[in-house]
Amino acid sequence: MYNLTEGALDKIMNGIDVKKPVLQILGYKKIPKSINTDDRYRLLLSDGHRLNSFSILITQLNNLITNNTLTEYSVCKILNYALTSVNNNGKERRIMLVLDIEVLVPGSKVGCKIGNPIKTDGKSEPECVTTSNTSTSTSCQTNDTIKKDILNHHTSYNMPTIPIAILSPYQNRWVIKARVTNKSEIKTWSNSRGQGKLFSMDLIDESSEIRCTAFNNVCDKFYDLIKTGNIYYISRCILKTANKQYSTLKNDYEMAMTDDTYLLLCHENSDTIPMQQFNFCPINWVKNKEQNDMIDVLGVVTTFSDVQHVVQRTTGRELVKRDVYIVDDSGAMICVTLWAKQAEDFDGYNNPILAIKGARVGEFNGGKNLSLINSSTLVKDPNISEAHNLRKWYTSAGHLENVKSLSKPSGGDFNMPLYTFQEATKARLGERLDLVDSYKVVATINLIRVENSIYKACPIDICKKKLIDQSTGIFRCEKCNKDYPNFVYRLLANMNIADLTGNRWIIAFNDDAEKILGMSAQELGKLKENDNDAYMQKLNEANFKRFMFTLRVKSEVFQDEMRMKHTCASIAPLNYKTHVTHLIDKISRLIHINKLESD
Incomplete structure (x- = not known):
């Protein structure tokens, strides 16, 4: 029995x-x-x-x-x-x-x-x-005794607490012990009812998670005291029904800090309290999710775009974004959009693993995508078993698998082929007048033409056209039809790049040229003004450097002749680990073909 x-x-x-x-x-x-x-x-x-x-x-x-x-x-x-x-x-x-x-x-x-x-x-x-996992118990406490307990246990670290999962608005005497997994920036608002500010943080213990928010003077009181990753004893907050519009945590309630709230840093090592709690959804399942669903996802970064500046249609505000493509062992790939500072600071080299909590499902052009919102959390290379297993899969076989992309890219195909120049020629890329082809190539810079590599441009961001120097201290922009007393420097690098199979002349615009030269256009312009020899030396230093280039190629007619024009769409340092894996796979396929031919 x-x-x-x-x-x-x-x-x-x-x-x-x-x-x-x-x-x-x-x-x-x-x-x-x-x-x-x-x-x-x-x-x-x-x-x-x-x-x-x-x-x-x-x-x-x-x-x-x-x-x-x-x-x-x-x-x-x-x-x-x-x-x-x-x-x-x-x-x-x-x-x-x-x-x-x-x-x-x-x-x-x-x-x-x-x-x-x-x-x-x-x-x-x-x-x-x-x-069940502690020997202490909480006896009947008044609000004053809670305060006393917090002060008395400052050094003993044996404070009796209750789990987050049993908090409810019908309790007013409690202490929780929780880790801060995410803390927002301070946000301000202004409307017909007044103005104010707030910040929020996500708390976790062994039992559950909960969102906690502080407003106005309480925001000022606690913001600098709280650090993500630390564990705190917290008591005397207001509990209310959670507003799911602003929180993706699976809790019916949320907390609001008040002037009476007590917060104490816990110095003991609490391994039982997780750093984060995820409920991962396989990427392949996203195709069945509804628009605006919120999910957790884990994936390996395969490719990522440069930072892009877009204008929000509803408000006219300029936004900063970056698209990141991730894959997992479900055999699917999806685009994740990062925004603002997260987009600017993101480093996707060496194929990091991303654990994302609270990503919003979107739809575009018949495909699915994910987007991070204010309450989302992104953890790079998390120390969790799921991430370790995914890394083993990607290293052993995943990087060689053909995965299905659930996203329809709006600004280019980030899953484009990696060719040599010889292979690109055989594929007849760019030969059609009505089509722009794109591909990636690993190549070395042979030469950067000095002539016209830097110019004085219109100071208006949306223009960027070359100015006419009127030799009076005033500069004319024909596009804007305006005169300006100032200008900005911009780069236009016309360069020859080569691999073992051939070479091409390409044009790299300002942002990519700055990456190659390791200096901003403004700094190079000042250098040219003050020390032309040092400026020339800086251009020469780029020779023989190797990069992964993403090229756009198209045919155009110039003076009654057809010619190929190659433009640099993006540039990235060469990931040698990934590239060597690609070459080994390529050699393996060639050997297999040779064996078949000999048979």
């Missing part, structure tokens, strides 16, 4: 810690819920001797009910739980909150009730809390 931990329920309800008790589920019931909150389920548990109906499953485990994993008669191991108390018709009753559970034997296999359990009354002293 199946062995239950007999007597476990009496011990638990009397505050005695029971490690991973084995219990039987004899039924469950959905609890009436408030508007816009997740379903909650009340469990009927048995230890073979006692019955207890004052047990609740945390909402993060609801899938065990909805997918019929946790059914009547199931034998389960309670891996983690917590106790709290509620007022039930004037009586204080202890509630066991199930934080983690493992089904040992499905109910369909057990098929009956084990033993002859009788109902326990659930009575206990009021307002007492304990957790």
Whole structure:
């Protein structure tokens, strides 16, 4: 027969810690819920001797009910739980909150009730809390004693706390111990009702996550005290129903800090509190997601665009973005858009793994894409098992697999082929007048033409045309039809690049030319004005440097002759690890062809 931990329920309800008790589920019931909150389920548990109906499953485990994993008669191991108390018709009753559970034997296999359990009354002293992984308990506390506890435990680090998962607006005496996983910048607003500022942070403990926000003077009070990654004791915040428009965390509630809030840094090493909590969705599943769905995703960066400046249609504001393509072992690739500072600071070289929490699903041109929003979190190369497994897959075979892109790129194909110049010629790229072809090539710079490599341009960002120097200190822009007393320098590098199979003359515009020369156009312009020899030396230093070029090639007619024009679309340092893998794969395919021919 199946062995239950007999007597476990009496011990638990009397505050005695029971490690991973084995219990039987004899039924469950959905609890009436408030508007816009997740379903909650009340469990009927048995230890073979006692019955207890004052047990609740945390909402993060609801899938065990909805997918019929946790059914009547199931034998389960309670891996983690917590106790709290509620007022039930004037009586204080202890509630066991199930934080983690493992089904040992499905109910369909057990098929009956084990033993002859009788109902326990659930009575206990009021307002007492304990957790299965700590030996401390919280006795009845007033707001003043909470403050006293925080001060007295500044050095002992043994402060009694309750899990985030059991917080509710009906409790006002609690302390949580949680890690800050994400902290926003301070944001300001102004409308007809006034103006103000706020910041928010995401908190996590072993049981759940919750969003916490501070406004106005409270924002100033706490912002500089909080650092992402640190663990804090927090008490006396207001709890209210979560606004899902601004938070992607799976919690019915959110916290608001007040002038009465207490916050204390925890100095102890708490490995049991995770750095982040993810619920990853395979990239291949995104094709079945609805627009504006929020998901967590894990992927390896294969390619990424340069920073782009776009204008928001609704407001006319200029936005900064960068598109990043990621793949996973589901055999699919998708474009993830980063914004603002995150886009500017992003470094995608050496194929990092990205763990993204709260990415928004979008649709474009019949494809799917993902976009980070204010509440999203991006972790680069996270130290989690899923990331380690994905790295092994990508290193061993994933980088060689043909993956399906779910996204339809708007500004070029980031999955374009890597060719030699000889291969590009054989593919007849750019020969059609009505088509622009693109490809990548690993090449070395032979020469940069000095003539017209830098020019004085219109100071208006959207123009950038070459100015006419009127020799009066005034510069004329024919496009804008205006005179300007100033200008900006811009680069236009006409260069010859080569690989083992051939060479091409290409044009690299300002941003890419700056990457090649390692200096801004303004700095080079000043250098040319003050020290032409040093300027020439700087141009010569670029010779024999090797890069990965993305080229656009098209045919055009010039003076009644057809010619190929090559333009540099982007440039990146050569990732030797990836390139060597590409060459090995190419050699392997050539050897296979030769074997077939010899056979």
